[in-house]
Amino acid sequence: MKIAIIVREETMQRCTCKGCLNAFFQKKDAFSRYEDDLTLVTFTHDGGDIDRKIEMMIKNGVDAVHLSSCMRGKSANYEPLAKQLSEYFDVVGYTHGPEEGKEPKTLIINKADKMF
Numbered sequence: 001m002k003i004a005i006i007v008r009e010e011t012m013q014r015c016t017c018k019g020c021l022n023a024f025f026q027k028k029d030a031f032s033r034y035e036d037d038l039t040l041v042t043f044t045h046d047g048g049d050i051d052r053k054i055e056m057m058i059k060n061g062v063d064a065v066h067l068s069s070c071m072r073g074k075s076a077n078y079e080p081l082a083k084q085l086s087e088y089f090d091v092v093g094y095t096h097g098p099e100e101g102k103e104p105k106t107l108i109i110n111k112a113d114k115m116f
C-alpha cells in the first residue's frame with residue numbers, strides 16, 4: 001500500500017519530522033490501522049504547488065494520504081486540504097499521537113464513501 005505524508009510547511013522549517021517518520025516506520029499510531037506492507041512514496045509539506053504535488057501522487061499510485069498531527073493542530077488548511085485530497089485518495093488526518101487529539105476533530109475520509 002502506497003502512503004503519502006503531508007506536513008505543515010511552517011512546522012517543517014524547524015521540525016526534523018521524527019515523530020511522523022517513527023510512527024510510519026514502526027507502524028504505530030495512525031499507521032497501526034494497516035495490515036498491508038507500507039511504502040512511503042511521498043513526504044512533503046502543504047506549501048508550494050499543491051495541485052502539482054497531487055498530480056504526482058496520483059501518478060505514483062498513492063492510496064492514502066496522511067496529514068500530519070501538526071497540520072491537524074495548527075493549520076487552517078487542514079479541513080479544506082483533506083477534502084481536496086479525498087477526491088483522489090483515502091485521507092487520514094494525523095500521523096503520530098492519539099487519534100482523538102484536541103479540536104478540530106480528526107478527519108478520516110474513505111475516498112469510496114466520503115465519510116466525514
Ligand code: SF4
Nearest residue numbers: 015019020068069070
Ligand atoms: S506531526 Fe510532529 S513530527 Fe510530524 S512534522 Fe508535525 S511536529 Fe513534526
